[in-house]
Amino acid sequence: MKVTLKVWRQKNRHTPGHFAxxxxxxxxxxxxxxxxxxxxxxxxxxxxxxxxxxxxxxxxGICGTCSLVINGKPHGPHRGVATCQTYLRxxxxxxxxxxxxxxxxxxxxVKDLVVDRQAFDRIQHAGGFITVRTGSPPDANAIxxxxxxxxxxxxxxxxxxxxxxxxxxxNASAMLFVAAKVSHLGLLPxxxxxxxxxxxxxxxxxxxxxxGACTVTGSCEAVCxxxxxxxxxxxMNRDYGVALLRGAPKKIAGGGA
Amino acid sequence: MATLNSNVPVGPLAQKWEKHKFSNKxxxxxxxxxxxxxxxxxxxxxxxxxxxxxxxxxxxxNFVFHDSPRRAHSVAAQGxxxxxxxxxxxxxxxxxxFYDTIKGGDFRSRExxxxxLAEVSANIxxxxxxxxxxxxxxxxxxxxxxxxxxxxxxRTFYARGQTGQQLLLGAYSALCRNIAxxxxxxxxxxxxxxxxxxDGHAKGIIVRNLQSGExxxxxxxxxxxxxxxxxxxxxxxxxxxxxxxxxxxxxxKRGACFGNPxxxxxxxxxxxxxxxxxxxxxxxxxxxxxxxxxxxxxxxxDCRRNPAEIPEADRDYYLERLYGAFGNLAPRDIASRAAxxxxxxxxxxxxxxLGVYLDFSDAIQRLGxxxxxxxxxxxxxxxxxxxxxxxxxxxMRIYPAVHYTMGGLWVDYNLMSxxxxxxxxxxxxxxxHGANRLGASALMQGLADGYFVLPATISGYLAxxxxxxxxxxxxxxxxxAEENVQGVTRRLLGNKGTRTPASFHKQLxxxxxxxxxxxxxxxxxxxxxxxxxxLRADYWKNVKVAGEAGEWNQSLELAGRVADFLELGELxxxxxxxxxxxxxxxxxxxxxxxxxxxxxQQGLVNPGDVKRRDDQFxxxxxxxxxxxxxxxxxxxxxxxxxxVKMSTRSYK
Numbered sequence: 001m002k003v004t005l006k007v008w009r010q011k012n013r014h015t016p017g018h019f020a021x022x023x024x025x026x027x028x029x030x031x032x033x034x035x036x037x038x039x040x041x042x043x044x045x046x047x048x049x050x051x052x053x054x055x056x057x058x059x060x061g062i063c064g065t066c067s068l069v070i071n072g073k074p075h076g077p078h079r080g081v082a083t084c085q086t087y088l089r090x091x092x093x094x095x096x097x098x099x100x101x102x103x104x105x106x107x108x109x110v111k112d113l114v115v116d117r118q119a120f121d122r123i124q125h126a127g128g129f130i131t132v133r134t135g136s137p138p139d140a141n142a143i144x145x146x147x148x149x150x151x152x153x154x155x156x157x158x159x160x161x162x163x164x165x166x167x168x169x170x171n172a173s174a175m176l177f178v179a180a181k182v183s184h185l186g187l188l189p190x191x192x193x194x195x196x197x198x199x200x201x202x203x204x205x206x207x208x209x210x211x212g213a214c215t216v217t218g219s220c221e222a223v224c225x226x227x228x229x230x231x232x233x234x235x236m237n238r239d240y241g242v243a244l245l246r247g248a249p250k251k252i253a254g255g256g257a
Numbered sequence: 258m259a260t261l262n263s264n265v266p267v268g269p270l271a272q273k274w275e276k277h278k279f280s281n282k283x284x285x286x287x288x289x290x291x292x293x294x295x296x297x298x299x300x301x302x303x304x305x306x307x308x309x310x311x312x313x314x315x316x317x318x319n320f321v322f323h324d325s326p327r328r329a330h331s332v333a334a335q336g337x338x339x340x341x342x343x344x345x346x347x348x349x350x351x352x353x354x355f356y357d358t359i360k361g362g363d364f365r366s367r368e369x370x371x372x373x374l375a376e377v378s379a380n381i382x383x384x385x386x387x388x389x390x391x392x393x394x395x396x397x398x399x400x401x402x403x404x405x406x407x408x409x410x411x412r413t414f415y416a417r418g419q420t421g422q423q424l425l426l427g428a429y430s431a432l433c434r435n436i437a438x439x440x441x442x443x444x445x446x447x448x449x450x451x452x453x454x455x456d457g458h459a460k461g462i463i464v465r466n467l468q469s470g471e472x473x474x475x476x477x478x479x480x481x482x483x484x485x486x487x488x489x490x491x492x493x494x495x496x497x498x499x500x501x502x503x504x505x506x507x508x509x510k511r512g513a514c515f516g517n518p519x520x521x522x523x524x525x526x527x528x529x530x531x532x533x534x535x536x537x538x539x540x541x542x543x544x545x546x547x548x549x550x551x552x553x554x555x556x557x558x559d560c561r562r563n564p565a566e567i568p569e570a571d572r573d574y575y576l577e578r579l580y581g582a583f584g585n586l587a588p589r590d591i592a593s594r595a596a597x598x599x600x601x602x603x604x605x606x607x608x609x610x611l612g613v614y615l616d617f618s619d620a621i622q623r624l625g626x627x628x629x630x631x632x633x634x635x636x637x638x639x640x641x642x643x644x645x646x647x648x649x650x651x652x653m654r655i656y657p658a659v660h661y662t663m664g665g666l667w668v669d670y671n672l673m674s675x676x677x678x679x680x681x682x683x684x685x686x687x688x689x690h691g692a693n694r695l696g697a698s699a700l701m702q703g704l705a706d707g708y709f710v711l712p713a714t715i716s717g718y719l720a721x722x723x724x725x726x727x728x729x730x731x732x733x734x735x736x737x738a739e740e741n742v743q744g745v746t747r748r749l750l751g752n753k754g755t756r757t758p759a760s761f762h763k764q765l766x767x768x769x770x771x772x773x774x775x776x777x778x779x780x781x782x783x784x785x786x787x788x789x790x791x792l793r794a795d796y797w798k799n800v801k802v803a804g805e806a807g808e809w810n811q812s813l814e815l816a817g818r819v820a821d822f823l824e825l826g827e828l829x830x831x832x833x834x835x836x837x838x839x840x841x842x843x844x845x846x847x848x849x850x851x852x853x854x855x856x857x858q859q860g861l862v863n864p865g866d867v868k869r870r871d872d873q874f875x876x877x878x879x880x881x882x883x884x885x886x887x888x889x890x891x892x893x894x895x896x897x898x899x900x901v902k903m904s905t906r907s908y909k
Contacts, residue, residue: 011808012808012809027534028532028534030531030532031532031534032536034536035534035535035536038534038536038759039534042757042759042760045757045801045803045812046755046756046757048803049803050803050804051803051811051812053809053811055324056498057323057328057330057497057498057499058328058330058332058333058497058498059497059498059536059537059539060333060537060539060540060639061639061642062332062333062419062421062422063328063330063332063333063497064327064328065323065324065328065499080638081642085639085642085643087642087643087645089645110468110809111808111809114809116324116468117324117325118324118325118445120325121325121326121327121433121443121445124327124429124430124433125433125434125436125437126437128430128433129388129430129431129433129434130387130388130389130430131434132384132387132388132431133312134305134308134309134312134384134431134708134709134712135309135380135384135708135709136387137383137384137386137387138383138387139383140342140382140383140385140386140387140392140400141344141399141400143386144394144397144398144399145394145398146394146398147394147395147396147398150391150392150393150394150398151391151394153389153391154391154393154416154417154423157391157416157423157426158417158419158422160332160422161325161327161328184389184391185389188389188391190386190387190388190389191389
């Protein structure tokens with residue numbers, strides 16, 4: 001099979017970009033979408049043209065590095081998979097496929113299809129952790145965790161931090177990402193002491209990064225490669241509400257001996 | 258010749274670590290912040306080390322080539338992490354985990370390191386649970402376990418099929434906390450391209466910012482490499498596409514010895530190769546072997562038949578037949594080689610004939626589809642995405658693929674290389690897995706090194722260095738290293754060739770797989786060394802790299818990595834050629850058991866199993882760079898076993 005690609009090319013964030021069309025060489029329907037881009041890039045490079053820059057790494061749907069908006073959908077046509085797990089058998093011979101980067105103000109473009117998603121890391125720095133020093137924890141079975149809580153926390157923890165939720169949202173909201181992180185830790189007994197401080201800090205940083213507000217359209221859920229659900233956004237909103245009602249924790253003065 | 262001192266403490270095995278921690282020098286809290294430590298890599302070993310060192314008060318600078326530390330390839334580990342908790346009351350212990358690991362590594366690892374690994378394994382689980390890692394649990398709320406290859410106890414902790422991601426997120430969260438409080442300065446999209454050695458000590462690195470192309474110098478009192486393995490030298494592997502050997506290789510070229518490069522792990526259960534375009538092989542977790550049964554047809558003519566129509570009597574469950582005591586949970590090297598053997602006999606399945614069945618029908622009948630879906634659902638889904646086949650209805654097809662490298666930079670008991678000040682952690686070092694790693698032990702080692710070993714040992718070195726006295730980045734050695742990096746970049750971009758770096762990488766991979774893959778022999782290895790030399794010469798004549806130095810340039814990144822692989826590939830073959838024995842993942846066709854051997858007649862091993870030669874090869878081969886165009890120098894660290902006896906590895 002062969003397809004025509006219409007790809008966004010942009011040298012860097014200071015230079016205007018444009019769509020460029022490429023006719024692919026002969027392809028195999030069992031190729032992954034990224035392998036197809038590899039083939040196109042080898043072809044471009046051997047003709048002296050600059051290859052298309054795109055992000056990728058593990059190619060098994062877990063590192064969250066790959067991105068791409070394929071025919072208007074982040075991570076392509078299928079539910080519950082990342083771009084790297086999208087195969088050409090999902091397309092037809094002769095198709096025209098439009099490939100764009102994830103678009104959001106908080107994800108500045110690096111080159112072509114590559115964007116900078118470090119805003120996610122900064123949200124994590126703000127509170128995406130349980131404060132525990134190396135070497136100080138109790139025995140792992142000291143605190144039983146109900147299986148239901150552990151399973152639900154795991155559902156949230158599956159988030160791979162790819163940013164498709166942001167790319168799909170008309171407001172470029174990062175609520176699904178932040179909700180997954182907040183819920184993962186907030187559902188476990190170990191995460192309780194910092195639960196309300198965490199949600200406030202992470203939401204504050206999310207806003208500071210320039211992500212938009214959530215209007216619950218659900219497009220994030222529809223494209224999430226790990227099928228993280230909107231329920232977690234509701235859960236986060238509740239925690240955030242409780243945090244506001246509780247107010248800031250009292251500062252303990254003094255200390256020292 | 259390099260000086261190799263393993264620095265294994267004296268005394269009984271079970272007390273070595275405790276005594277060593279006590280006798281190791283400490284740094285007082287006020288002085289700790291005067292020491293700057295560079296940590297390269299942010300997988301399990303790198304993140305856990307960076308966070309733990311920062312908690313102790315050191316000034317830590319962490320470098321990753323990814324856009325975020327959370328993307329390091331530890332993220333992809335599926336099955337689990339071992340720990341000697343004995344939560345199952347199945348008679349597990351530190352000693353048993355230690356012994357299983359030593360035996361699994363075919364008696365080619367350093368005894369004291371392995372014991373320590375088993376010793377700290379239990380603390381890792383405590384640490385991870387406290388961080389919020391959502392391990393699988395039983396209904397009573399306690400942690401669940403499953404079994405992995407090479408063990409007869411259930412000591413593997415897991416988080417669905419993505420234990421690696423969950424453990425990495427735990428370590429990453431610790432890293433984030435320390436970035437937020439200023440203990441760690443994080444550099445993302447920053448690739449280490451050279452090690453700076455001042456007066457014989459590692460004192461800094463040269464880094465390229467992948468977004469801007471800018472080259473920068475970074476000094477430190479000690480440098481920690483946690484940059485993973487070198488399996489991508491084979492091009493096709495289960496590694497991430499970005500995984501590379503550049504950091505350890507360039508450290509090697511600055512004088513760090515490379516230990517046992519020929520110990521590469523071929524994982525038995527991967528999705529078979531389907532075409533030449535393929536960029537990556539996907540692993541199907543070893544945990545599947547808990548419930549899946551591996552078989553091929555007994556008769557060649559059945560290979561193309563629908564597996565459902567092949568009667569039970571005509572199926573050969575060869576692992577159960579050959580290795581009764583461990584069956585489908587035989588160690589990886591053994592399971593891989595057995596798959597190769599049946600395929601070589603012409604009994605392989607699938608279009609290419611390079612595949613065996615991993616069949617869940619018995620387990621589904623016994624436990625119900627729901628239970629199997631709960632245990633392995635995401636793996637079955639992944640298999641379906643790639644092959645378009647439903648493994649609940651028809652058996653999976655699997656074949657071995659390059660998965661891990663036991664070899665790596667040589668380190669002593671303190672995880673310090675022969676270059677003082679250079680520490681190497683996780684898969685990047687050689688120390689704990691010998692000639693074969695057991696499943697679920699890589700995660701254990703990465704976190705053991707980062708959370709517990711390095712934070713305790715690094716002070717021993719730092720105490721010999723005056724605080725606040727590290728060389729400045731204007732030192733000649735920094736100048737020289739930066740010029741070296743710029744020179745390589747100029748050479749690559751200036752080359753007027755016609756072929757892409759990726760095409761060379763592919764060619765190198767095929768060549769290595771053929772001459773230094775699952776079965777190796779003298780003639781093949783000699784041929785391989787010659788062909789790699791020719792390919793390398795061709796590379797520097799004919800490679801063509803697109804783009805410029807001062808921008809995001811993935812062609813340039815790959816070109817540098819492939820240049821290193823072309824050198825490392827040769828060292829791999831040289832090591833495999835010199836090691837005239839078979840052990841673990843290193844199988845030399847000349848050295849295998851035959852039916853005439855006593856061990857076969859006693860029923861310990863099967864004909865065709867690996868045959869070690871302890872009298873001549875019970876040592877670590879630590880290769881030392883001797884300069885461009887010169888053959889590397891072989892240093893030997895004898896393996897001294899105080900506690901266990903090197904014996905024939907039997908899984909029958």
